[in-house]
Amino acid sequence: MAIDPHYEMVIGLEVHAQMLTRSKLFCGCPTRFGAGANRQICPVCAAFPGVLPVLNHEAVDMAIKTGLAIEGRINRLSEFSRKNYFYPDLPAGYQISQYELPLVEQGGIWIDTDAGSRKRIGITRIHIEVDAGKSLHEGIVGASWVDLNRTGIPLMEVVSEPDLRSAAEAGEYLKRLRAMVRYLGVCDGNMEEGSLRCDANVSVRRHGDSRLGTRCELKNLNSIRHVMRAIEYEAERQIDLLESGQTIRQETRLWDVNQGLTRSMRGKEEAHDYRYFPEPDLPPLRLSEERIESLRQQLPELPEARCRRFMSQYSLSDYDAAVLTASRDVADYYEQVAGAVASAKMAANWVTGELLAWFNDDPDQTKRSIPALHLARLLQMIQNGVISGKIAKDVLARMYTSAQTAEAIVEQLGLQQMTDTAAIEAAVQAVLQASPDELSRYRAGQTKLLAFFVGQVMKATRGKANPTQVNELLQRYLAG
Numbered sequence: 001m002a003i004d005p006h007y008e009m010v011i012g013l014e015v016h017a018q019m020l021t022r023s024k025l026f027c028g029c030p031t032r033f034g035a036g037a038n039r040q041i042c043p044v045c046a047a048f049p050g051v052l053p054v055l056n057h058e059a060v061d062m063a064i065k066t067g068l069a070i071e072g073r074i075n076r077l078s079e080f081s082r083k084n085y086f087y088p089d090l091p092a093g094y095q096i097s098q099y100e101l102p103l104v105e106q107g108g109i110w111i112d113t114d115a116g117s118r119k120r121i122g123i124t125r126i127h128i129e130v131d132a133g134k135s136l137h138e139g140i141v142g143a144s145w146v147d148l149n150r151t152g153i154p155l156m157e158v159v160s161e162p163d164l165r166s167a168a169e170a171g172e173y174l175k176r177l178r179a180m181v182r183y184l185g186v187c188d189g190n191m192e193e194g195s196l197r198c199d200a201n202v203s204v205r206r207h208g209d210s211r212l213g214t215r216c217e218l219k220n221l222n223s224i225r226h227v228m229r230a231i232e233y234e235a236e237r238q239i240d241l242l243e244s245g246q247t248i249r250q251e252t253r254l255w256d257v258n259q260g261l262t263r264s265m266r267g268k269e270e271a272h273d274y275r276y277f278p279e280p281d282l283p284p285l286r287l288s289e290e291r292i293e294s295l296r297q298q299l300p301e302l303p304e305a306r307c308r309r310f311m312s313q314y315s316l317s318d319y320d321a322a323v324l325t326a327s328r329d330v331a332d333y334y335e336q337v338a339g340a341v342a343s344a345k346m347a348a349n350w351v352t353g354e355l356l357a358w359f360n361d362d363p364d365q366t367k368r369s370i371p372a373l374h375l376a377r378l379l380q381m382i383q384n385g386v387i388s389g390k391i392a393k394d395v396l397a398r399m400y401t402s403a404q405t406a407e408a409i410v411e412q413l414g415l416q417q418m419t420d421t422a423a424i425e426a427a428v429q430a431v432l433q434a435s436p437d438e439l440s441r442y443r444a445g446q447t448k449l450l451a452f453f454v455g456q457v458m459k460a461t462r463g464k465a466n467p468t469q470v471n472e473l474l475q476r477y478l479a480g
């Protein structure tokens, strides 16, 4: 879908990533997902009078690593602030966050644009903050319940510059950011479970206009696809308003997944509405050079670098290398397969083609996928001429459903390629005898019929004849 060509979109994203620490940001409560309501809370979580927060340094390290990976500036001195607001799921009446002095500033992530070029999307800041609790309304009459398990869960908020110009760019940026936090092992990147959440600030303006339009903040975007759809819808809505002479109200809008539209939720609050002030219970956060250097040393190979290495080490196209390195799991998987077979290119074709197609058709497949070394064994069987590539696809499909190895399936179903020349020769002769018309037309010059004969022989041998041998034998017999 394209918007009115006289306009351009201006988009900035705010991403909340739940950090994979074992305990919460300011107390020792566990962070496991799915515990019974209020089973993972303590007096700090419930904001009893007199409790004091104690900073979890594992979370700080994770946010620093992310800051280093986006080539941001790590502030040697940052501070925590109170963001004050009233809500039933926030017993303290404030959220501990970072405001004037965040941990990281001025980073960026490179994306590929629609036009095929590369573009750096600026990252204004990354700061650390706690999550709030959850109000429960469903199935409860005459009351609302509050679950504080999420209270105090460590989040980092990654705020981009308004550098994105289309829904596709926003999707691309999110994919890169998600791949990055997964590579770093600081967040599982799961948008459905809410461990990666994205709000989008969207405005539109006429091309050539240097002023920014009034923006709306979109919430409830729990997949990359929804982020993109909501942005498209919102930009259209704003353009329609402007074209009909109306103005845009700055507000927060909720994406309605079922109806495919955004609805007004509340007027947008300004920063001063929150009465931010430095958190009196926590000292400023000072970082030593040694700590930052040691975290820099611990950074894994990141997606960009790994993509370039795949291109040189395995002679892959930039497309294949990008697909394979988009996720650390897939990249690790590919390297295991490629290390065990003779052709790294063949391994890439199978992983990007067959496997990812399976994963995409049914996301749960990733959970019971085929071990890399089992796929490698299947590919070795093709390379050794035991089975054809076509049969291998059937075997792979059975490997998914039966959890058996390739060898066991090939053995059980008798799928080994026929390499017995005499047997193939018999099939060739039988086909020629059964098709006298085609045979005389071939001999009269219609050599295109070779494909017909090959097809007939493969059919007669149920796909198991070695195609090269079939071709050779046929050409000899057809020559008469």
Ligand SMILES: [Zn+2]
Pocket (backbone or CB within 6 Å): 024, 027, 028, 029, 040, 041, 042, 043, 044, 045, 152
């Ligand atoms: Zn607690």
